[in-house]
Amino acid sequence: MRPPLLLIRVLSLTSVLLVASPAAPLESDAESLREANRVLEEEVKLAARRQLYLLVDLSENVVRIKGRGMELHRLPISAWSSAEREALRRLFRLQARPAISRPRTVPEGDPLADLIDLRDMPMEYDLRFDPPLIIAVAPPARERPLLLAKSLAREWWSRVVWRFRRDPAASGGPPRLRLYLSQEAAQSLAWSLADGMPLLIRTPSPS
């Protein structure tokens, strides 16, 4: 008598679980496809213009450097945060590469004495885009806690300044996306950027 009873209980529970499973994953599929299609539509246009572009794929946690639709290089995202996902869904252009201190060649000096290297690139910086968007790049807290603290302090200060300069009732400045990249990934990104580079962000569908 016991085994059939157990079997029936298990079957009952399974069926209850099946009935209770919501339609959310399907909705999520549709939303995810809509978002993927939006990004692809923009990519088709960018790829035809013969220029490299950035795709920050938050659904797969990776920054892709792309050209002619092909992935040329990828940088893993350790983590990210943004309070304004809807505002990220458009085409942006980078205003300027992160500032770097370039060694000066001195006439008659050794031109190979002071060369620039990937390790000279910053690990913590803000990228500003048109239309207004700020991507704050910082290493994960476990790697460089002080740099992360500096980045957060700068974000807080820029929001304060924004409120002071603009309408005090206005929200705290342009939309922000915070990317936590490893030291090497952050430096590689800073190295590979070009002024005016287009940027697309693929946002994940809500889970």
Add this chain to the structure above:
Amino acid sequence: MLSRLLPVLFSFLWLVACGLRPSSEEVKTAERGPNLDSLRARHAALKGQLEQQAPAGPYILVDTARNRLYVKRRDRVLLTAVASTGSGTTLENPGRPGTQWVFDTPRGDFAINSRLTNPVWVKPDWAFIEVGQAVPKNPGDRIEPGMLGEYALGFGKGYFIHGTLYNRFLGKNVTHGCIRLNDEDLRIVHKLSNIGTPVMIF
């Protein structure tokens, strides 16, 4: 009594549950519906359009951070070469105070627009200023043969992929913006490329 009733009760509940839940096929047609299907069709079409933008033939890819040059066809790597790219340094231009040269390899999407065999280097002003020499007035004094190797492949704005006498600097950022290769790799790149071959630099 209860032990006899329980299985019956559970069986009843299970049957009711099965009756309420549509089959998986029904789910596909009813919940996913034409909207999801059209989204999928659109997705496939867009991916196809994007893939068509990729070069059909070989293309050159340059990673300036790691000083590597690749010749690829689709996802296949035909050549991996150690290169030298721009040093990123600056040099004041004494002829135009307040201006400077920046020795970067340009990032972007370019194409081979010239293919020279046994090229000569026509030294620009900075090549003289950098070593503390006066810029010559006679254009003939700027010509220096044998510096660029067997071939030079131009990709715009005076930038070339060319050979080098300084193989020991391959793998480092030491150039004034051009991309240097050793003789053997340069020969392969020359053979695999043509006018119009894409050069993508990041």
